[in-house]
Amino acid sequence: MCFDCFGFPNIGNSCYMNSCLQTFLSLQDFMSDISCQEDLWSSVPGAQLLRRFTDIKDCRESEDYSVKLGHLCTFKNTFAMYAPDYNDEEEKDAHEFLTLLLDQFQMMSPELQMTAALLGESYTCPVEGHFVFHMENVRTCKSCGAETSHQKFTSLSLDLVVEGSIMDMLEASLQEKVLEFKCGCGGTTSGLKSSHDLRSFPTVVH
Template sequence: MAREGMASAEPKKEKQSVTTTQVDKSTDAEKAKKPWWFSLCRKRCRVVAVSEEQNPKEQSREKVVRFKGLTEEEETRLGVHDTVQREEKRENNTKTLRQKKFKWLGFPNPGQICYINSCLQSLLTLGDFVRAISCQEHLWNLVPEAALMRSFMDIKKSHHSDDAPHKISLLAAFNSTIWSPVFQDFVQKDAHELLTSLLEQMRSLSPMLQTMAASRGRSYSCPVEDHMVFKMVNTRTCKGCSLGSTREELFTNLSLDVVPGGRSVEQMLQDYLTEKELEYNCECGATTSGQRLSFLTLPRVLVLHLKRFSFTPTFQLRKINDPVVILRELVVSSNQDVGCYSLVSTINHIGLMASSGHYICDGVDQDVGEEDPTDRWFTYNDAEVTETSGNSVCDKRKYTSYILFYRRQGKRQTL
């Protein structure tokens, strides 16, 4: 009986041995499939098997997994350095391309046309205004008198070009489309006078373009009127009988007095709106009246001209170099609503004398969204373009700011 029992047990051992051999082969196959770095990480991050005879302290100590990290040789084999280098290279390439891109944004100055270059750069900063012109190309392209708009858009399309001779030819063509004979040469002129002339010329084309559009079953909307024109109410009140008159006036910009000693843009605007005495012979016999201006409507872009040039008692033109505190944000109230404005561009006159000097422009980067915290701006000094920030502009342009462009933000607020 014992032999039979032993004989019956032997086959089982053989079967068990076969099974073990199959497991070992399977394990070897799995090992063969593992990548080369598997054993490397396994060595550096090993969990030691714990026997039952070890005390609890030793057992808990040996269960701790400590990863020492990869050596420089191991990181190289895993391609870690290659990934980092590729990312750094990509960032450097992006930065280099951006630097080349904004350096091409400048305009050459073949004569004394820095005042033209500065006005153009500020207008090009107004993205919505430029798009309003561009989307109606099918209309103004058919009217010969609208050469100014065609020339302006040609400059816009070549804004990122590095072809300086081509830009010079475009600037010359633009200069020739200005109707006012004052600007028909390459001699320095006043930037505010040019800006006002350009906007008025675009506005004067509106009736012609509206007629053209109506004949084709379409409509035309003047970009200047939609973005920069606003109404003000001029109210006169007699100091004797309190009777008076009101009239509405259209503006594309306001000219603010620069007060000696320095004031903020907000204070200068409030001074402009404050009632002033006026000599007026009323029917009641009084000879003085009060006159004040107030906003009836608000524009999408508020252009403020700082009156840095004035005449002396002997009629000599002089420049006022007193500081102006430039605000990034400006709140303006009208008879209908309240508007919140953000500074987007400045035109600056560099120089102490009214008879000489140089115009440069600062403008917000159009590739940056309104909520982008980077605060990226550019300074356009003819063909030279450098990076700056809005805060730096407000700080550095206190004594040289000449024209300020504020763009309206957010939704309309009803009073």
């Protein structure tokens, strides 16, 4: 097999998108979980982003770059329907794109689960099975002390620590951060702190 054919053409500062798509396509278990439920999501109107994603999977080995170009443009246009900021040819952040794409796949789940139930079947979200992990992330208003907790995530952003290890970066990420956030009490500053207790782990680390 010629591995040169696995490349994707740049459709206008699309390196952020191409690199994320290549990463997803290399995750065999994740892709298998999507493919094995194709009969279900292929008939659900709200799952068009999944259909465009698998179009890219199906053309990945093609040596015809015009075919890939067409599928990449269609996928990007479909994604931009849910994330309008991506309806241009400007450079974007790859991690932000990856997170938004995973969120969109998850948001399809209710309709897919309902359709599956009507057919006497079940639907398992591939994002839930491979990317989701649980930890407690608490935002506390500095003015009134009101707390908001978030426990389910698909990614953990780590800031680089000079000459530090991954564990050093993990430790740094768990320190309280001060951020601007408008609370109902009128306060504009909150503290954000993550728990050391990772309650579950994803099968994919990115």
